[in-house]
Amino acid sequence: MALNRGTLETIKVNRVHGKIALEEAVGSSYFVAHGTYPPTPMILGMQGTLPPYNQSFLHDIDDRLDDIPKRLKSMGASGIEYAIVSLTCPGIEGVLNADEAVRLAKLTNDDIYEKYVKAHPTRFGFFACVPMQKPEEAAKELDRAVTVLGAKGVLINGFTNMDEKDLSKVQYLDDPRCEPFWKKSSELNVPLYLHPRIPPFGQQRIYEKYPNLSQAAYGFGVETAGHTLRIMCSGVFDRYPNVQLILGHCAESLPFLAHRIDHRMAIGEAGGNGPYKKSIMHYLQNNIIATLAGVRRESTMRNTIDEMGEARVLFSVDYPYESNEDAADWFDGMQLNENTRAAVARGNASKTFGLI
């Protein structure tokens, strides 16, 4: 006989109440209309590559993205007191016409503010969306969203489409054109959540027979980690050392990799890999905030805390793509000391966003 998994047992866990979550997706009136609303295949920027997700999953997402009572009920059952919501992927970044992006960003911010924050001020905050197609306009809209609507920061879904005809023309945040946006972020001193977006280029090709690999299962993380490394190497964090970038999924494996990345960058010619002044590890520990969105594994969380310190790791879910209840069962049931749990569940977010 050998060791094997058998019967399913029921165990008990005490729910932790008062948690704060910050990678929480919502739709908006405007994005349904424009057809870029998941879970229906997103026309713009997605190139029809959405993998064959199972239908019950898609319908459940569809059902939950805009259902506020259901969301609040699920938050209640999961001990999530407060959620910072944001427009779901690909959002504004996938709008091909730049002027339309400017217009839709404003309308969407107003819409989310009204439905969530104004209606439920003790339960919801929001991250603004901004039209990075026109970085000066993005800076302006960020200013308005933060100062007028009380946005807690901004969320950007990876790269931005920059050409109505050529979907391969995209802009990453290390692009020099983005400077006005970074300047404004630094002035306002609000964080930027960098959310994954389906990778645009050849990367999917290597996963052709296993489509999920190029999406949430693996490719999203690579896309976002790569994007973050570009930002780091571009020197943004040297020019604006107070800027904080929030990454989901325990910082997309950068805690595991940062030491080696620095080590191997060092074999390049000085300056040959961008004008950055410090180290990838330095930026990771000073300019990155990691959330647990999408992670339910202790060793991954420990590696993240080990490399970033417990003050830079924050609970999150990624509702409705992930289940609030499942995330809470995992997080609340872990044998974690209560000081670290309180910091990760609530205290770090309270400090970062000036919540009470």
Place this chain on the structure above:
Amino acid sequence: MALNRGTLETIKVNRVHGKIALEEAVGSSYFVAHGTYPPTPMILGMQGTLPPYNQSFLHDIDDRLDDIPKRLKSMGASGIEYAIVSLTCPGIEGVLNADEAVRLAKLTNDDIYEKYVKAHPTRFGFFACVPMQKPEEAAKELDRAVTVLGAKGVLINGFTNMDEKDLSKVQYLDDPRCEPFWKKSSELNVPLYLHPRIPPFGQQRIYEKYPNLSQAAYGFGVETAGHTLRIMCSGVFDRYPNVQLILGHCAESLPFLAHRIDHRMAIGEAGGNGPYKKSIMHYLQNNIIATLAGVRRESTMRNTIDEMGEARVLFSVDYPYESNEDAADWFDGMQLNENTRAAVARGNASKTFGLI
């Protein structure tokens, strides 16, 4: 005043002798001649994308790849008793003509066997190279290398070029054409070291201004992790459950990511991501062996041991691309219990390769 790094201090560490290393690159008579020999830019399969590594690094590699006395001296100073060497990247996999690949693989295996194993049987073993351009031939050469020359297994540098004219035509190991090779590997019951190769496709494009990111610093790991995931999803490990794949760099971040990959693969339609039967985590824990090659960070190693168990993690260096002495200083100086250290440094390799 604040905390800061200042003066450089000298501390002492006792060298651990008797270590075994297994991602250790060598050249061969044949590969110099064919111009695919690093560190000079590799014509075949590299597409001129070698980043601007600094010249002293390149010259040092050039100097060390074939210098056996220097290698032995460095091994001695580092406490490495035994190294399993293998032809450096891209090797046979980058040979565009299939028949030439078949011919060169045999010559190279004989050459490495003569120079290293026969000449220094107590210090060197080797991983064979095989012409995956013709998988039946690869199976044959693997058989010969193992049974006649005593090869400890095989090392493959990622994808294989399959067309003399079109460099984008490549074959990954999940390709159905590779079946004869897997069948033979399983029969011979020897492991396959899957070594990174410079990614061929669009992936580099997103790192254009930071070339090292697409190479050893980050892209290599993504390429190899992606390749491994393809192999897993293809069901190879269901068909040949005894096959062991060795990955460097603490299994290329898969310990950090495997739980989430499984979680997100589950939202796909059943079977929509390949015919695999078990889970990515299962394969990681049953069919993958991780080496420390290129890793000098405790938390990364701990995450790897946490997810794979200490019996599946093996010391290695990646000499001469990495320094034996530096790797040993790190490994020998860590506050690791001596049982785990002995397993990782020597015991696990002894068992895997039937060494005494």
Place this chain on the structure above:
Amino acid sequence: MALNRGTLETIKVNRVHGKIALEEAVGSSYFVAHGTYPPTPMILGMQGTLPPYNQSFLHDIDDRLDDIPKRLKSMGASGIEYAIVSLTCPGIEGVLNADEAVRLAKLTNDDIYEKYVKAHPTRFGFFACVPMQKPEEAAKELDRAVTVLGAKGVLINGFTNMDEKDLSKVQYLDDPRCEPFWKKSSELNVPLYLHPRIPPFGQQRIYEKYPNLSQAAYGFGVETAGHTLRIMCSGVFDRYPNVQLILGHCAESLPFLAHRIDHRMAIGEAGGNGPYKKSIMHYLQNNIIATLAGVRRESTMRNTIDEMGEARVLFSVDYPYESNEDAADWFDGMQLNENTRAAVARGNASKTFGLI
């Protein structure tokens, strides 16, 4: 609002079947008769210091110690396939008359063998008890128990009473009189489980108002760790390097402390702390096996594995003083890699005791 624990939630865990447990207490026909049977206050060696345990706990123990069908049912529900049972504390060690101890040890070993091992050979093994009051006799009885009855080793409940009149006259296992016993243990190559016993001396006095502190909650561990340190310092493991001592409760905090103990022993005059040749850490990593008996905390287990290696840590429960089901819920539900889980749950015990 702040973070707080609220509603009780139910989560699911898959039971792991096939576990082996080895700190599992039973009574015997002879020990009931002699009144040293817990949970009724043990006359001999306990000095009336049993703290006011709650009555339902005591009755439950009383009920379970000798109820084999209930034990098997509980093992089944907990995924414990095989248990190595042993006479409950204080057992033979608390028998004041030496000849009576010799007589009772034999009878008890025969009794336990008959009821457990012979009757249920696939479910039970046993650790012999031995009369350390007469170490030559202990050696003889160990030999008989191992070679005739198939005992898997021996379990000793701490110090042994050595005088019918003076309860303070006790013998620890570092006593030179014990040499014949150690010699025989080494020859037979079977492990010794060192089980806590209620500390005999002044130690309880400092906990007078908090009696449990001097018992299972804290004092037991101190007593057993101190006893183990005495054995280490006495040089037993230098004279018999193959001897293996099994300690419960994650080796009674020695993994946490060993480094510091060695560090501070070094300020003594050479040889002033016993004739031992190596280090406390060396013995911990070479002569100690830790069980999880009584531990249900991941960080404690991790510290133990970190300092001893995963091959020296074994699952156990301490039934009926602990609940099989609760121990299994914790162990089976932990996010531990399955290789380490299999080693700790079964593989390490299989190797140590030659089970199949």
Place this chain on the structure above:
Amino acid sequence: MALNRGTLETIKVNRVHGKIALEEAVGSSYFVAHGTYPPTPMILGMQGTLPPYNQSFLHDIDDRLDDIPKRLKSMGASGIEYAIVSLTCPGIEGVLNADEAVRLAKLTNDDIYEKYVKAHPTRFGFFACVPMQKPEEAAKELDRAVTVLGAKGVLINGFTNMDEKDLSKVQYLDDPRCEPFWKKSSELNVPLYLHPRIPPFGQQRIYEKYPNLSQAAYGFGVETAGHTLRIMCSGVFDRYPNVQLILGHCAESLPFLAHRIDHRMAIGEAGGNGPYKKSIMHYLQNNIIATLAGVRRESTMRNTIDEMGEARVLFSVDYPYESNEDAADWFDGMQLNENTRAAVARGNASKTFGLI
């Protein structure tokens, strides 16, 4: 051949400057005179049990306890910017005459204030000593030391002798007589460092042949952990929830043990182990601060951080009993993320003691 330790290698580590240390012993003019000054055998309360420490160690301590230039030089070489010093063990607690204790405490506080704090305000703070023989006087002296001399808190060397004739008459801090002292500590909101003292009772007897075991190597930790558990069980932290107790040596193994202690306390009759309201783990996470004094082992530190959170673990040395340089080599060389390192090295102490 097998794995073995051989040649001694030299590696480099960057010194971290700006550290704060807080278990740093000094002598005083008055304690030399009274003969309770280590390392010469301390008459009072030590009962001649000082183990045979080696002479060079004792002379070195003797040399360093009062040599301020040597101390400052060593702090400089070790990157320790600021030390909170305190009278070395057994100090006031070992003064048998209560009135003399009252008198000496004042003189000593003035003396240490003058020599260290007033003379070197940027390098030294101090913990007051107080005459617990008369708790009301202790409260008064604590008030004076904090409000007049700027003491950062108080340090107490374990139990206090309470009878000139009977050395076994001692008072632990859970004694109801200590209430005025706890009340004052809570009002002043300054922490209490609980320092080990040589155990007074029978405990040493079990280590008779291995004297160091009953001292710094093991017994000190047991004594101080036991003392802390008494304080916890007495309900002090329920009555004064803001009181913070500082423990050296990674909280004397309580992080490893707290979960099990709570688990086994639960089998007692309700209230049978003291009137405490919460749990040992709760007090550990809310009322205990751990220092690294005397610890140079990563896994021990990790277990402590795992159970207490990184905000409750503080660097310290225990100079001159430990080497500043060795402690710094270990701490500065560890592969710890720089945020956690900064918190442990300096930030947590800055917050706790209101330093800039």
